[in-house]
Amino acid sequence: MTERSPLAPAAFPDLPPVAGVTARVSRARYKNWDRCDLTYVELSEGTAVAGVTTQSKCPSPEVEWCRDAIPLGSARALVVNAGNANAFTGHRGRAAVEAIAAKVANHLDCQPSDVFISSTGVIGVPLPVDKAEAGLEAAFAAAPCGWEDAATTIGTTDTYAKGARASAMIGGTRVELVGIIKGSGMIAPDMATMLGYIFTDAAIDPKLLQQMLSAANRTSFSCITVDSDTSTSDTVLAFATGKAGNAPLASMEDAGADAFAAALDDLCRQLAHLVVRDGEGATKFVEIAVEGAESDASAHRIALSIANSPLVKTAIAGEDANWGRVVMAIGKAGEPADRDRLSIRFGATQVASGGLAVEGYDEAPVAAHLKGQDIAIGVDLGLGDGRATVWTCDLTHGYISINADYRS
Amino acid sequence: MTERSPLAPAAFPDLPPVAGVTARVSRARYKNWDRCDLTYVELSEGTAVAGVTTQSKCPSPEVEWCRDAIPLGSARALVVNAGNANAFTGHRGRAAVEAIAAKVANHLDCQPSDVFISSTGVIGVPLPVDKAEAGLEAAFAAAPCGWEDAATTIGTTDTYAKGARASAMIGGTRVELVGIIKGSGMIAPDMATMLGYIFTDAAIDPKLLQQMLSAANRTSFSCITVDSDTSTSDTVLAFATGKAGNAPLASMEDAGADAFAAALDDLCRQLAHLVVRDGEGATKFVEIAVEGAESDASAHRIALSIANSPLVKTAIAGEDANWGRVVMAIGKAGEPADRDRLSIRFGATQVASGGLAVEGYDEAPVAAHLKGQDIAIGVDLGLGDGRATVWTCDLTHGYISINADYRS
Missing domain, CATH: 3.10.20.340 (ArgJ beta chain, C-terminal domain)
Structure with a gap:
């Protein structure tokens, strides 16, 4: 990482674990970096998912994969590759995404569509499948890591790791929301990419989660700009493991739905602001x-x-x-x-x-x-x-x- | 002027006089500049006019004045003030424009609507009427000047004077077109402003001239950008004195109309390119x-x-x-x-x-x-x-x- 942005917070925040979420990092060595570059997050069975992706007409195969999988509503894993965006890479880029999904699905005994994938970094170079597979093997065997390690590993030219939290009470049960995000770091010739991931232990129907995430997106991620340039890879995913034990939320009329939506709004706005505060060259x-x-x-x-x-x-x-x-x-x-x-x-x-x-x-x-x-x-x-x-x-x-x- | 743009042409081009057009410059002293800042162009009786102006929803009163006057089709004078854009100045800015038009109309014994006015420079400061009137008096008394002096005087932070020419044959009569332009020079806190003026001795109906200018604009001025920021004052005006003696053009079916339109297109594209070549900080x-x-x-x-x-x-x-x-x-x-x-x-x-x-x-x-x-x-x-x-x-x-x- 280059010099820390003058607008960065003093330190990475203290974030609680989220039940049902286990992150691990490893080195796939996509670039000649002396750091981890592959983030693998396991999600417990029954995890609901929602997501928003770039409006770009030239999206990466990862974005297309997520767009197809989000409506199915369930997730078991997230893989984030840093150093190679795999965008504009034709059928070879698509094949790399499918290989990652297949390998994780085999490991977890789940559907490939339960595996969510993002990549960020240089564009026009197909993601090397051999490196991805070796990186996954290493991640499967790695010890679980904390949020700061995961937030650092999804970064590219970000000058600091970005995380935030929120919580809400749903009918007497406290639920936690944690988010990590990267961007708008760029390095020539890489693309600006904003990738954000939200994890919560709340029990919530994926359609409702999608409705809330789409609404939160409209007043957070859709309201920030560093340089007006929209990436081919922008993705925000929200995962809800349901481990908090709250009465499951299924509609905005349910008790606690308002509180959860407000917490999600708050978290998304925090994450969005963290991205702007790392805008390239930003001093204000x-x-x-x-x-x-x-x-x-x-x-x-x-x-x-x-x-x-x-x-x-x-x-x-x-x-x-x-x-x-x-x-x-x-x-x-x-x-x-x-x-x-x-x-x-x-x-x-x-x-x-x-x-x-x-x-x-x-x-x-x-x-x-x-x-x-x-x-x-x-x-x-x-x-x-x-x-x-x-x-x-x-x-x-x-x-x-x-x-x-x-x-x- | 600051250091000449590395993309500037070697020298100001050799431009012919246009019959019926007489330019003069003077010092209104809008800013503390050691140079002329008011350009006054007299046009012979019967001059046709056409124009295109900024799409900004917050235009200067000069732009509103020109928008009202262009459809009337006739022009006797052009006044360009450099150093003060007179934009966002409320009723005092409007009063300044009306005072200039009245003074020139009185001098030439014409309608105020025959007087076209542009201003460029700092915004939010009403154009001082006393300076404008003194500048006009000085211009009325000045000796006619050449195109390069006029092109220099309409500039603000432009690094070189910009002019171009074209010609066309209309039914055996050669007509000349000359254009001068300023932009996209800016200096904090001034606005980007592009002002362009085209003069021809061709006889042409103002409606046809407008049709041709609007078409030329679509493939020239509307096709350039330095920084995506649209000014409150952008204006391009075309004046046709009719002194060449060609059979007047009234429709695109008339002999020579195609040739004239092509010459106008060519001139507009040359002028547009000259603006980009003076884009702030441009090296390519x-x-x-x-x-x-x-x-x-x-x-x-x-x-x-x-x-x-x-x-x-x-x-x-x-x-x-x-x-x-x-x-x-x-x-x-x-x-x-x-x-x-x-x-x-x-x-x-x-x-x-x-x-x-x-x-x-x-x-x-x-x-x-x-x-x-x-x-x-x-x-x-x-x-x-x-x-x-x-x-x-x-x-x-x-x-x-x-x-x-x-x-x-």
């Missing part, structure tokens, strides 16, 4: 909150237009209260907006309102806010009730260095 | 040609997705044949694409085909191509007949320095 964590839009969807598109604007991101890197660039990004979003109703704040200070600069606004608190690491930009469109919040980071020389200065 | 000029898409519009969106991808642009800056990032950008475009039919070339060398890397392709010509200043990326989607070409530049430390390292 930026929250962009849009309200007063014609709809939530419109607010979301406007917020992303601001978050993806290189001019907004470089202004924040330069600690420059350049609200004109925010106006520009709103204007280009193609969404309903009325220049003369717009207001914009940096931190708590209104800088523009009613179509022009707030005359004589106090620049001192704005300058102080922009010197910090956590930046908040607020936009009120003054049109309706639509609102959305997204998170991003600034755009710095560090991003260029990571992605341009080194050759593949 | 990049052509992205997409074919085999389901439609031309789909090809255009995919080409722009590639051209706007920070990962593609940094790979090019790093002279890295990272076709995986091109796949990523195709995949995220949201347009029909089939990973397994895709092929990609750098320069003349096919690097990926049929969903995977071309085995053992010759890397030497690819590396040599990427070391050059003019980069060509070709994509064949293998789905249909849709095609589009767009132009962009690489993303370098220079871009970050220009937009983040300096404070407003």
Whole structure:
């Protein structure tokens, strides 16, 4: 790992074990790395699964595999390969995925479709089946590891291991949720890849879990951007072992379903923020909150237009209260907006309102806010009730260095 | 002006006068610049006008003024202010535009709507009317200037003056077209602004001129991107004085209309390329040609997705044949694409085909191509007949320095 992001938390959090989940790591040696690169997670029988994957039209075979297996609702294992994304590798890439699933299914005596697989790293190089199989053999024989080892092993150019927890009470039973995630680390010529895994001991129907995960995704992973580039491999999976012993959740009307959904939302948002805080070259964590839009969807598109604007991101890197660039990004979003109703704040200070600069606004608190690491930009469109919040980071020389200065 | 872009042409081209067009420049002193910043162009009576403006929902009052005046079809003058974009300035910005139009209309004894106005520079500061009026007085009294002076005066952080020419034969009469343009220079905290002006002595009906300009725009200005950020002020205007004496063009069926449209296309493409070649921090000029898409519009969106991808642009800056990032950008475009039919070339060398890397392709010509200043990326989607070409530049430390390292 390269130098730890300045936005990283002080340490990896203290995460509880999740009953029914056993992780192991090994060295498949996909790259010339002096570290483990294969993560193997065994899940107890009866584990429910849900997932969301990249919208890319050119997904990796791992993504296609997961898309096919998620609707079946059950999982027994997760395999994550780091160092090779296996994307754009044709039938050989697909064959590697099938070989991994078959080997694990044989080991656990389960269906291949119960085995979930992700790969991250260089694209265009088929995942070597021999290395994957040897890595799996080593993982099968390895001692169980802790969450930090698993979170480290799924990483590529991440500068720190990322994990988070949440819990909920379901009818008097406490359930735990733990998540690990990697991204948006990249190294030339690798792709940005975000892979996230959530484990819970809650008993929950996979369809309900999917409904909750899809909802949580809309306000977490779908609300972050480092550089607007969508990977071929993005995947978030949630596994529920049911070992907590709660009365199984099957619909949002069940007691405790709200609490579990809230915990899942919270966990997903924590994980999403950890990814932004490791954005390439990031020195500022930026929250962009849009309200007063014609709809939530419109607010979301406007917020992303601001978050993806290189001019907004470089202004924040330069600690420059350049609200004109925010106006520009709103204007280009193609969404309903009325220049003369717009207001914009940096931190708590209104800088523009009613179509022009707030005359004589106090620049001192704005300058102080922009010197910090956590930046908040607020936009009120003054049109309706639509609102959305997204998170991003600034755009710095560090991003260029990571992605341009080194050759593949 | 800062250091001349490495992609700039060797010198400003030799441009002919256009009968009926007289340019003058003066110092309005909008900023503390030791240079002229107001360009005033007089157009002979009977001049036809057409124009295209930014799609931004938060346009400047100048853009709104031009949008209202263009459909009236006639022009007598153009005023371009450099150093202050007058955008997001409420009623005071609108009043400044009206004051300029009134003053010029009074001077020329014409309608205010015959006066076209653009401003470029810092946003959020109302254009000072007293400076504009004094600048206009000075311009009225100044000696006519050449194209290079006018092209220099409309610039802001442009690193070189940009002009181009074309000509056409209309029924035995030669007509001249000359264009000047500025952009995409920016300086923190200014906005990217592209302003382009085309002058011709051809006689042509304004509706036909508009039809031709809109068509030319679709394959020139709408096909360039430096950083995906759309300005509040982008404007391209075409003025036709009719002084060449050709039989007036009124429809595409008229003799010579095809030739004139082709010359206009050519001129717009030249001007558009000059803007990309002055892209902030640019060291490579990049052509992205997409074919085999389901439609031309789909090809255009995919080409722009590639051209706007920070990962593609940094790979090019790093002279890295990272076709995986091109796949990523195709995949995220949201347009029909089939990973397994895709092929990609750098320069003349096919690097990926049929969903995977071309085995053992010759890397030497690819590396040599990427070391050059003019980069060509070709994509064949293998789905249909849709095609589009767009132009962009690489993303370098220079871009970050220009937009983040300096404070407003």
